[in-house]
Amino acid sequence: MNRRKFLKKSVLFSSTFWLPRLLLAKNSLPDFKKSRVVIARDAKIFKHNHVDSDRVLGLLDLAMQNYFDVNTPLRAWRKIVHPGEVIGIKVNFLSGRGSTHHELVNAVLERLLQAGIRAMDIIIWDRLNKDLEEGGFHINYDGKGPRIFGNDAVGFAPNLYVFGQAGSLLTRTITNLCDGVINIGLLRDHSIAGVSISLKNLFGAIHNPNKYHLNVGDPYIADVNAFSVIRQKVRFSIVDALEAQYHGGPAYMPQWRWKFGGLIVGQDRVAIDYTGWRIIEAKRKAMGKKSLRDEGREPTYIFTAADGEHALGHCNPKLIETIRVKAG
């Protein structure tokens, strides 16, 4: 082989090796220097006190497209899920009427299906079957459509996950059944932890959340989010902020709820929670309530989640790129 042939062949080989990877890299998650958080709001999303499902889908699309800088919702979803995968949707149905909106779950479902995830490969889950049933879902283990069940139906994997002060079993839904998880939290006050948004929503994946409400959940909430499986599998967080609660949470307290009419989305749960916390504090101030710090329940676990040991994301506003968009 002469020098010319050698160079030709090696360039050819090298391009066949690298080109697909370069294309894949171009198609993969954006490399933000800052943590991006999108707050998408729609002033017309409530129609006669009910959520307009079409507008929820539109709002979700607006948030996702802005997050990923793409011009179709499908391109956005293809960044986080891939055909053939099993995707879990972690909802929150512990607060009765203050739980995740079905309209939002349906919007996420629709986009997952369009992104090539089969209905039977989508699992809507929370802690207990009872909670889901009370929230209006029909438990579905293997029937038509997405699977729907609580942790009590599938049990917990036997490995004890340990990080910092936390040691827990994780639901089989996340350890065994799902390749990735879309984490749908709520924007609300929490009487012990200060706020319960996207980080705390993942207490729904462990067997012993009752043990981790000491000291405003610090460092436990950060520790649980740092479990390797949670760190690896939770791909995207969507905060249902259509209605939010600034006091008296997590129980449903209508007197302290307001129609925020928004969704907050991103991949950095710390940045999302920091952003959500500031929204709640602003509302508390506007309504004449003390700050969470003054009430002795500042959500310091958010700072802990951002520290070097946990490295789950950013809570420094200089490192958070907040994009605010409004639906027309």
Add this chain to the structure above:
Amino acid sequence: MNRKFSLIDQWPNKKEKGMDRRTFLKLTSAACLAMGLPVINFSDGVSAIAASGEDERFVRKARYWESLEHKQIRCKLCPRHCVIDDHERGYCGVRENRGGTYYTLVYARPVTYHMDPVEKKPLFHFYPGSMAFSIATAGCNVNCKFCQNWEISQVTPEQVNSFYMPPEKVAQMAREYGAKSIAYTYNEPTIFYEYMYDTALAGHKEDVKSVVITAAYIEKDPIKELCNVVDAIKVDLKAFSEQYYKDVVHGELKPVLDAIQTIHNQGRWLEIVYLVVPTLNDSEKEIKELSRWIMRYLGPDVPIHFTRFFPQYLLKNLPPTPVDTLDRCKAIADAEGLHYVYVGNVPGHPAENTYCPHCGNVLVERIGFTVKEMKIKNGRCPYCGTRIPGVW
């Protein structure tokens, strides 16, 4: 998709495949004999179930709580004083706020029952050599990093299989199996207070005593009331420092010391166990302060057991306690004037025996959980006549 998942893989009652009944009985009997345990195969029609939290048989209105605004509840059973929203549970995971009323979910709901020598608790001055019918539910109001029973204590009732066993049934079974006492043990019985209380009453009707194995992280009123219906209490005093209680136990020392004094003042038979964890609670200073506190507030006759730690649960980075360390703890407590200082979890150690504090003769000789010889007569040393405190 298989609908019948086991709730937690480690559940001890999970049926093993590929073993017939005969083989199972053979193996368990052999294992029991090897461990010095009684060979008992329960066949009383009590079967394990994976019951949901909704099963009303297990739900009873709880005691010791108060209502707050907006359907919130403050639990007053243990010093944690959990404030609980509607539909939520306390730290223990077994007491739930339902619409502003507080309920226990573990009434008549043991996750295990077993016949144990009372020495296993350990209670060394309470009917030595007798058997204790031992029960536990799910849940606990502390979270010790070394817990050896975390698979039942650190879970909610729905996460483990359980039995339906009302107080009268427990008492009846204890009597039928020849148990001298019913032991509330393995997890923290404070959290199944109502069940324990009623079972103790039912036991007395069957002439069966009750012994409580507890961390004593409990408020004064409930422990005082409990002392009226039980016969002996063994307290696991985890350390003699608040920092250890905060870091390793997730509790507090002060309320435990208060509860121990209450038990003593109520005249219940009391023994203390101190699990010696290398480097964490084994300093000479701490053991000396502990011994002095016992001398001052309880007197020299309350037995203390220094037991050996083995790596478990969240504390696997430490080695088992060296026997030398246990000997040193005993020497310190002896020097402070305590009369009955034992060493536990070291089968064959001479400090498993009970000695007369006056003449030094062996009064109860033990190997592991087995009493080899019991010489105490009418509560006195047969050699010098010294009164030996306990329930004999």
